[in-house]
Amino acid sequence: MADQLHLNAFVFPAGHHEAAWRHPSTQPERIHDADYFHQLARTAEDAAFDAVFVADIPAxxxxxxxxxxxxxEPITLLASIAAATSRIGLIATASTTYYEPYNLARLFASLDHLSKGRAGWNVVTTVSEVVAANYGLDVHPDPTDRYARASEFLDVVTKxxxxxxxxxxxxxxxxxxFADIERIHPADHTGPLFHVRGPLDVPRPPQGRPVLxxxxxxxxxxxxxxxxxEAIFTAHQRLVDGQAFYADxxxxxxxxxxxxSEIVxxxxICPFIGDTDTAARELEREFNELTVPEYGLRLLEQLTGVRLCEAALDKPVPQELFHDAGDVTDNARSRLQVVAGIVQRERPTxxxxxxRLAGAxxxxxxxxxxxxxxxxxxxxFRNGAADGFNVMPPFYPGGLELFASRVVPLLRERxxxxxxxxxxxxxxxxxxxxxxxxxANEAHVTAAGA
Structure with a gap:
């Protein structure tokens, strides 16, 4: 366990609650405005957060x-945020399935240089099948092929x-x-999927490598x-599930x-914060009443493959929707398992x-x-379930400001x-x-052998 907590601000346009944009406290008209994101990042930086994190689906x-x-586009956005901040980390999502290694290595090396060592890469293989058609593919690759590509991709990028x-x-x-070309090494990678000569046209990043x-x-x-x-973002509903994942x-x-200790x-965590427990629940109720059922039903269909109609809204969730969720030994559909657990424990309508899913x-x-x-x-944190949290305010900018001004001081006092x-x-x-x-390792081995 780390000595102290780590906190990231997961930046999501109007907020993580699906109806945040409809609430009068949010500013959806600003979600394509650089100044808006600069404001969010500075709020997190003023509270000494480790990083801001931007997710991405290129579709x-x-x-x-x-x-x-x-x-x-997250790397472009974070380059802009880098110029408006000085200390906070900058983590962008990018897909090994839909980038090429040289291009992505160059982008993140550049971000690390421009930010003086604050770049991080959220490595994804992309789950969403709608992306394939944007990149000239008829079919989205299956998980085994995506992870095989990702493994070789990481090898090329680090070279x-x-x-x-x-x-x-x-x-x-x-x-x-200007430079000693004997100290610049081509990647000379030849593998099953990639043939990349290199080297990059920018020097080694300030951090050596951006955080993975x-x-x-x-x-x-x-x-x-x-x-x-080196850091893992994950989703769990219960302490015991977090502990099991952490230990695994x-x-x-x-x-x-x-x-x-090499992995954080x-x-x-999605917090609705109020002066009292009642006030917090009233705030959450306000947001939930703004949800559009059609939106949530579509997401549930994407998760389960089954379409429910609005007439079923006040009926119990059919248990059979989750018959293929698997268990801890067969968790190919991990997010489906999380939702299945909610349904099994709470038997909700x-x-x-x-x-329950609208906010987090x-x-x-x-x-x-x-x-x-x-x-x-x-x-x-104290019971081996987390080294810190990816903070997911249900609404921006106020939700982050509440967390920074009210929760962070309490964590410091403790x-x-x-x-x-x-x-x-x-x-x-x-x-x-x-x-x-x-x-450098290879040079060391060669010198030792000589």
């Missing part, structure tokens, strides 16, 4: 009819990031030599994360020869389930006072969270070491 989904979705030795730039004005983040919770996703990830990932990391585990999409939802939110965070930044890079915020270049 316009059908739910745009009922929600303020359709986002700015490219490591291509320039730390002292490759000599900057010798007297002789006219992953969010898959299936068995394949867990193994991939345990091998590569740390154990898998050990089997890959990694120290458990960050479940999502369809309307109640849609409201299966992540932990906490409704109450700042003290109650802080209590939940402390319980998970000795759980920093009062100010002690480092300048995302790796330093997360307590992660700067990775040694593979080419």
């Amino acid at each position: 316009l989904t059908s739910n745009v009819a009922y929600n303020a979705v359709g986002g700015l 490219l990031w490591d291509g320039w030795d730390e002292d490759a730039i000599v900057l010798d004005r007297a002789t006219g030599r 983040v992953q969010a898959g919770a299936s068995n394949q996703g867990r193994s991939f994360a345990a091998r590569f990830a 990932i740390k154990d898998r990391a050990t089997r890959f020869g990694r120290a458990p 585990i960050l479940p999502g 369809v309307r109640r389930l849609l409201h 999409r299966g992540h932990l939802a906490v409704t109450g006072t700042a003290e109650q939110v802080a209590d939940t965070i402390e319980e998970w 000795g759980l969270f920093r009062a100010e930044y002690t480092g300048s890079t995302l790796r330093e915020h997360l307590g992660l070491s700067r990775p040694r270049s593979r080419f």
